[in-house]
Amino acid sequence: MSLPPGYRVTGETRNVCKLKKALYGLKQSPRAWFGRFTTAMKKFGYQQANTDHTIFIKYGAGKVTLLIIYVDDTVEIEELQKRLAFEFEMKDFDSLKYFLGVEVTRSKHGLFLSQRKYVMYLLADIGMLDCKPADTLIVENHKLCVYVDQVPTNRERYQRLVGRLIYLSLTRTDIAYAVSVASQFMHSPSEDHMAAVMRILSYLKSASGRGLLFKKKGHLDMKGYNDVDYAGNITDICSTSGYFTFVGGNLVTWRSKKQNVVSRSSAKSEYRGIAQGVL
Template identity: 50%
Template sequence: MADGSLERYKARLVAKGYTQTYGIDYLETFAPIAKMNTVRILLSLAASYGWSMQQYDVKNAFLHGELDEEIYMEVPPGLEPGNKKVCKLQKSKQSLREHGGVTALLVYVDDIIVTGDDLIGREDLRKCLIQEFEVKDLGRLKFFLGIEVAHSKHGIFTSQQKYVVDLLTETGKLGCKPVDTPIEQNHRLCEATESVVINRESYQKLVGKLIYLSHTRPDIAYAVGVVSRFMHNPKEVHLQAAHRILHCLKGTVGKGILFKRGDKLTLEVYTDADYAGSIDDRRSTTGYCTFLGGNLVTWRSKKQNVVARSSAEAEFRAMALGVCELLWLKIILDDLKVKWEGPMKLYCDNKSAISIAHNPVQHD
């Protein structure tokens, strides 16, 4: 943008409720967004309790009330990464609270999902939305943020089939040969300083799309976590690993997550750790997955922050993260007024870590 047009563009953003917020580095500036975990939790509850899920679209997405939390948007066109800036949203839509039952309102920019067991409250909420905004009723939830939603007597099934097909087409892998696993067993991926350097932006774009795809494909979460470690300086060997994930997707285009109907609400987490699995720094990788009412709702695969001195320590750190996830889920359920009875269960296959957890004397 030349002749001061960039400055005028930024001035218009400020006038509309945006301010510029500085970060350490543009490519690494943290911009909080709504967690997809919350969507899966609502889907699991809706499947378990038989709640109907309605979707609405708001045409005027901004400038409706002050924000209490920090919301960020992408850098406007013309601002180069060297400027180290993101835009902070000062105003957004107002949400409503209903009383008498559970009425959950999930908002992502101009897309809204409403669910719960309070039919009167949901109808009152719908009328309030229509009164305050120009709202379009899209009916039963079928498509949300690139995720396809199918309803049946068995529950709610989510997938990203169209997203996968589009990704395979874009990368030229639509006719590739499928493989059974997204990453080689006992892989030795590392910085690979002697390998051929590739285009960083195209690699980051591919891995970013794979990260978003993992919202409904936990089977590729570990492989995507591994290839994402090298986004700052990708090499040919890393690109080949990312392409292997695409080959795996080719044979599993329609896979997704089924949120089954059930009459008993349980909360469980399974934890594990890959001891000293990183060749570059010998850090371990934590993995956990949580189940709400028997439905998989959250999962994570991430390298630990410190070097564990034993497999028991690596497993214990994974258990600690699993407990944190359970506590977060319980808070979400309390906010949704979902009555919780019974203990939260944590499963681990390391006897030493279990003994440490059972003995408070060893916690130091």
Template identity: 55%
Template sequence: MKKYRYRQSNSDHTLFIKKRVGKITCLIIYVDDMIITGDDTEEMSELRKNLFNVFEMKDLGQLKYFLGIEVLRSKKGIFINQRKYILDLLAEVGMLDCKPADTPMVQNHGLQMTKEAKPADRGSYQRLVGKLIYLSHTRPDIAYAVGVVSQFMHAPQEEHWETTIRIVRYLKGTVDHGLLFEKHGHLEISGFTDADWAGNPNDRRSTAGVLYLRRRESCDIEKQEAEGGSTV
């Protein structure tokens, strides 16, 4: 990739980036699977040709499934979710027929380490929480709850395990949820942040969250309203 003048990302060494005439091409690789994307169609075509000359490869067309993430396309944009990943997780923990929970975590949970509390199986706990952490990539609605239970990976207790199981029960009722990247024709981004300010009962640390949204410009809203659509 460096031979083709791509720059290796410092934050993720499996990601390679090339900028050319105001456009960008990205390649990310995992073992023997890779994704090529960007807005430079000429460069992407050239990259495929160069890689085919060096490696035995097969072009599978538009991305549909990658590392447990399903990719669906429509006129509205690109929708990604991990439906199969969730169903496999439910089957693994024997909860395919469980009763769904309305929320991933109760309010004011006060979860902490308790003296003389019954310990949970650390291996099972770490495996389950690890899978939930990966699932958070397409399910930001569980990100806070997963962030809380991941604080007890070193010595989980029964209460922590039950809280984690509630997240799984919530997933049972929201299997089809995911992220929709809508088409807007621009990349205007707004950021929001919040924190509970010293909410951790053990060390008085704060739990913070950040959310970035792409905003629609007024012309997009006016156009949609003229076409009889609705805005959110």
């Protein structure tokens, strides 16, 4: 820790500085850092997007630069890197290959996102690298529920495993429904619920390298698909909505979530599912 400005040291001294409060680790530290970053980006001529405050946009000479998400001008990004290096300590690692457990592979076919290393690390961490692979994610017509006479399991371990599976669903659309079901019992998991989670992990052993492929198809047409499992939850008779959206022929959003209210008909549950997908 550096001595504060104005503190003078004369000769030998045994005085020390006592740190009362550190900025890092506090709740306001991310907000303070982002405020500083926003000020710098606006000084560079970028505008903050209204729909997503983490996106900064700059237009000029028929070009557009979107910070972090997309860059359309090599000259502009080089100039931006110089400015950011002047304001912050940073390094340029060239093309993105690996970020927070997500692997990025570029080829002539397009951009492929996967979490294979994350899956293998997860299986190794819980001792399931040698498990027998499962062909399906969840038992058909499962009766998972919170029963009075259920045998409880380790809640902290269950919550930790489901949380890691939720993060894995960033690139794995195939596990979205099964993980959505498992996440409904975080407050009171049983051995049956833990068995369902273990089945998902066994399925991942047989399909660890799956992910998302983004191709350039020459259009930006938007298509959405929606479906509902009407009154499928045996606890509260709520329906489960599922939807996914394509932009330019590439999958960009998907979700599987239990509806908050009980629908009296399948038509009402379908309308609610469509509303969730559109919003």
